[in-house]
Amino acid sequence: MSSKPETRAFEAEVSQVLHLVTHSLYSHKEIFLRELISNASDACDKLRFAALSDAALTADDAELRIEIVADKDARTLTIRDNGIGMTRDEVIENIGTVARSGTRRFLESLSGDARRDTQLIGQFGVGFYSAFIVADKVTLTTRKAGAPAGEGVRWESGGSGEYTLETVDAAQRGTTATLHLKEDESEFLDVWKLRDLITRYSDHVAFPIRLPKMHEGAPTDEFETVNHAAALWTRPKNELKDEDYQGFYKSISHDFGDALAWTHNRVEGSQSYTLLLYVPEKPPFDAVLSGRDERKGLKLYIRRVFIMDASEQLLPSYLRFVRGVVDSDDLPLNVSREILQENRLVAQIRGACVKRTLDLLEKLAKDEPEKFARFSATFGNVLKEGIAEDGANRERIAKLLRFASTASEGEAKTVSLDDYIGRMQAGQDTIWYITADSHAAAKGSPQIEGLRAKGVEVLLLSDRIDEWMIGYLGEYAGKKLRHAGKGEVDAEVDGSEAERRKQAAEAAQPVVQKLAGLLGGRVSEVRVSHRLTQSPSCLVLGEHDMALHMQRLLREAGHDVPGNEPALEINPTHPLVRALADEADAARAEDLGWLLFEEAQVAAGDQLADPAAFVARVNRIALGAAHGG
Numbered sequence: 319m320s321s322k323p324e325t326r327a328f329e330a331e332v333s334q335v336l337h338l339v340t341h342s343l344y345s346h347k348e349i350f351l352r353e354l355i356s357n358a359s360d361a362c363d364k365l366r367f368a369a370l371s372d373a374a375l376t377a378d379d380a381e382l383r384i385e386i387v388a389d390k391d392a393r394t395l396t397i398r399d400n401g402i403g404m405t406r407d408e409v410i411e412n413i414g415t416v417a418r419s420g421t422r423r424f425l426e427s428l429s430g431d432a433r434r435d436t437q438l439i440g441q442f443g444v445g446f447y448s449a450f451i452v453a454d455k456v457t458l459t460t461r462k463a464g465a466p467a468g469e470g471v472r473w474e475s476g477g478s479g480e481y482t483l484e485t486v487d488a489a490q491r492g493t494t495a496t497l498h499l500k501e502d503e504s505e506f507l508d509v510w511k512l513r514d515l516i517t518r519y520s521d522h523v524a525f526p527i528r529l530p531k532m533h534e535g536a537p538t539d540e541f542e543t544v545n546h547a548a549a550l551w552t553r554p555k556n557e558l559k560d561e562d563y564q565g566f567y568k569s570i571s572h573d574f575g576d577a578l579a580w581t582h583n584r585v586e587g588s589q590s591y592t593l594l595l596y597v598p599e600k601p602p603f604d605a606v607l608s609g610r611d612e613r614k615g616l617k618l619y620i621r622r623v624f625i626m627d628a629s630e631q632l633l634p635s636y637l638r639f640v641r642g643v644v645d646s647d648d649l650p651l652n653v654s655r656e657i658l659q660e661n662r663l664v665a666q667i668r669g670a671c672v673k674r675t676l677d678l679l680e681k682l683a684k685d686e687p688e689k690f691a692r693f694s695a696t697f698g699n700v701l702k703e704g705i706a707e708d709g710a711n712r713e714r715i716a717k718l719l720r721f722a723s724t725a726s727e728g729e730a731k732t733v734s735l736d737d738y739i740g741r742m743q744a745g746q747d748t749i750w751y752i753t754a755d756s757h758a759a760a761k762g763s764p765q766i767e768g769l770r771a772k773g774v775e776v777l778l779l780s781d782r783i784d785e786w787m788i789g790y791l792g793e794y795a796g797k798k799l800r801h802a803g804k805g806e807v808d809a810e811v812d813g814s815e816a817e818r819r820k821q822a823a824e825a826a827q828p829v830v831q832k833l834a835g836l837l838g839g840r841v842s843e844v845r846v847s848h849r850l851t852q853s854p855s856c857l858v859l860g861e862h863d864m865a866l867h868m869q870r871l872l873r874e875a876g877h878d879v880p881g882n883e884p885a886l887e888i889n890p891t892h893p894l895v896r897a898l899a900d901e902a903d904a905a906r907a908e909d910l911g912w913l914l915f916e917e918a919q920v921a922a923g924d925q926l927a928d929p930a931a932f933v934a935r936v937n938r939i940a941l942g943a944a945h946g947g
């Protein structure tokens with residue numbers, strides 16, 4: 319039975335992807351084979367899973383396989399599988415539209431800069447459309463497993479705007495993709511070339527990939543398997559080379575680049591399972607753009623049968639960058655997402671995934687600091703979420719975090735808490751840090767002047783997540799962590815210094831009173847500072863208040879931020895404070911008083927209530943100074 323071909327237009331987005339893929343991926347053109355084999359392998363995985371509950375689906379042809387045939391005369395390359403196949407509707411849905419929301423977001427994120435976009439496409443996974451890099455026409459014939467022979471579907475397209483669809487007779491279940499190769503792509507008709515590509519990129523595919531046997535330089539009708547055809551993670555570690563692991567990583571992650579590190583373990587015991595977990599080098603496309611709810615990348619197999627992507631069930635959100643495979647011997651094959659949520663065995667496997675990943679990162683930090691630095695720069699902020707999310711592993715995660723500090727060079731985040739502790743001064747029992755909305759602001763914070771003057775190192779935290787994260791990390795290795803701009807500092811001082819401070823505070827009482835009167839309710843208190851050495855003033859928050867730059871961000875995002883007014887601390891030895899103390903003219907004293915407050919606000923990343931008034935005030939003071947007033 320055959321219908322008249324129907325011509326349909328691709329969704330606009332598909333045309334866009336096709337154009338992009340064929341134009342920007344030419345230098346990686348051989349990936350098309352990996353992508354089509356990967357689709358064929360997925361189709362075999364799906365059928366094997368479906369056959370668990372309906373054995374009839376594979377009864378007539380049980381050996382799942384992928385076959386590749388090159389026809390030099392017709393200039394076609396055919397990739398066929400006897401997997402799950404597709405119905406007509408599925409072909410339209412899967413190949414004719416951009417059904418996946420990820421693709422839309424991917425398109426939205428394109429910049430028009432060819433180099434950057436090529437990288438993005440690499441991370442996104444181009445799939446079926448990559449066939450059009452080397453083919454000017456692709457014919458796909460498919461029959462869904464379980465459907466009668468008359469319900470085959472033939473899809474055909476030249477890759478520009480439209481495709482035709484036709485119902486045909488198909489003797490076999492599964493999908494056959496025939497690529498009509500472009501003029502210059504004859505190399506893909508060469509069986510040796512194909513064999514080389516398969517062993518290089520698809521060796522680990524768990525199903526046999528077969529090529530025609532050659533006889534006297536010509537292909538015969540007999541096939542031979544050219545890949546290992548054993549799930550990579552089931553093979554002994556000592557048999558596997560780095561290239562094998564990297565090849566497998568690329569096929570499960572669709573990353574063009576290599577993985578940074580991996581861990582491969584077989585656990586035998588009350589339950590048995592195998593883990594193969596990778597840390598990518600670059601953030602995969604979906605991990606960057608998709609929110610925390612839509613996680614992918616960890617595939618669950620049960621006794622070698624692919625069950626589902628179970629990243630959300632097997633990994634906490636703060637390890638969402640991990641890619642890989644979990645293969646369980648003991649979970650029931652009919653497991654559902656709901657069962658996964660509450661299964662005791664799954665909880666154990668999840669715990670093992672966390673442990674192995676943290677082990678891997680610790681090892682990387684110890685043995686390959688340069689690689690670890692790259693990990694930190696890319697995923698450090700994701701890992702920080704674990705400080706709040708995973709109380710049980712808080713200390714281990716904290717050990718892996720890296721920060722900028724007053725003792726490190728530039729903005730690079732290279733200092734670990736252990737480095738900090740190793741450099742602590744005799745008698746110091748606090749790890750000091752400051753948060754701000756940029757590295758420069760953190761580094762220039764007046765609140766840390768006193769600590770710096772004493773040679774005490776301060777961690778400079780300028781990522782948005784820091785303020786929130788560090789709130790969960792009260793202590794590390796028995797040392798308290800403290801924000802240098804919050805709470806009163808009663809730095810350990812000896813008797814004479816304490817006496818000197820007391821006298822200084824008493825002497826400054828008049829100017830303190832003057833300022834308190836001027837600023838009224840805008841500050842909770844005015845007091846003499848023990849933090850400042852250079853700046854005239856700074857704002858200090860309560861121990862548990864949120865930093866001012868974060869309060870501002872949250873308010874801008876429409877949140878109600880409760881919080882107390884900050885205290886204003888002043889440096890009585892600073893000329894500006896002395897000028898205020900001595901100023902007899904009420905208007906000029908008022909200007910100076912507000913300036914001390916507003917300067918402190920700016921330094922803390924707070925927003926000025928009335929910038930125009932601030933500017934006018936600065937101008938009056940500057941002109942007064944210019945005229946010697």
Ligand SMILES: Nc1ncnc2c1ncn2[C@@H]1O[C@H](COP(=O)(O)OP(=O)(O)OP(=O)(O)O)[C@@H](O)[C@H]1O
Nearest residue numbers: 357358361403404412413442443444445446447493
């Ligand atoms: N050989 C095949 N057999 C059955 N279905 C297929 C086959 N090839 C593709 N498909 C279907 O078409 C869909 C789209 O394929 P495509 O390769 O473009 O993306 P994908 O495989 O879903 O995504 P990605 O390549 O990013 O993993 C697949 O999800 C699958 O449902």
